[in-house]
Amino acid sequence: MDIAALAALLAKAGGSIAGTILALVFLPPKSLAEFVTRSVFSLLSGFIFADVVREYFKWIESWQMLLAAGAVTAMLSWFIMGSIVRVIGAWKPKE
Amino acid sequence: MSVFDIALLIGATVAIFLNWQTPRAVGWVVLLALDFIASTLYWRAGLPYAEAFAGFCDATVCFALYFGAKERWELWVWRLMQASLAINIFYLAVNLRLLRIEISQDTYSSLLEAANWLCLLLIGGVGMLQLIGAENAAAREPWNRVRRFARTVREARARNHFLAKQR
DSSP: OOOOHHHHHHHHHHHHHHHHHHHHHHHHOOHHHHHHHHHHHHHHHHHHHHHHHHHTTHHHHHHHHHHHHHHHHHHHHHHHHHHHHHHHHHOOOEE | OOOHHHHHHHHHHHHHHHTTTTTHHHHHHHHHHHHHHHHHHHTHHHHOHHHHHHHHHHHHHHHHHHHHBBBBHHHHHHHHHHHHHHHHHHHHHHHHHHOOOOOOHHHHHHHHHHHHHHHHHHHHHOOOOOOOTTHHHHHHHHTTHHHHHTTTTTOSSSSTTTTSOOO
16 A cells, blocks of 8 residues: 555545544534444444545545545544434333 | 733632642642643643643543542543543644634634633632532532532542442
């Protein structure tokens, strides 16, 4: 693996972690289980979709932009995952 | 140090004196002051990504407030610090040219100052209400104009943090 590819991977990982932490600051979960689910979803989404988001917004190719794209994706994923969990929770059969 | 920095530190000292009988409030004011001093020193040193560092300091304070808050007013301070963090993120995004808008450094600094002053006013106000015993008076006089605010001063937070056992 060359240095540039490694730097890109590190930027995406760093962005995902930063985005997840920021989302946690703004919208804390209600339980530990929700925290784990949302964190895993956000970290994976940030890492996987950072390139797509960067290209969609036409941001230049640099480690800063990749880090920002990872953070934005992770934050959005946190909020989306939270909404999905709430919707599924609302449809639970009442005992 | 600029006149604004000195004014803010004087404000923090006054808030500490008003809350002398509430160690938790004194702790939050000291933490806010440390946040302000650290981010200002970093900025003045001319180091890169100063707004990211300021955001990091704000996020640390936010975590401390979220996990350490026991009463409702502390969560209001937490909301104000969230606003401060949002301002830092926004300015970082502008500086990185992620957003196609311009925002001057004066505007950014003024917004952060406003957030800091609101925090100090809130903590100082809570201390003042407790000093004059207004929350007790408000409980006796339902027509009191500060009733709604005063009633929540010493009220426990509605929901614990997610790592603690919920009530």
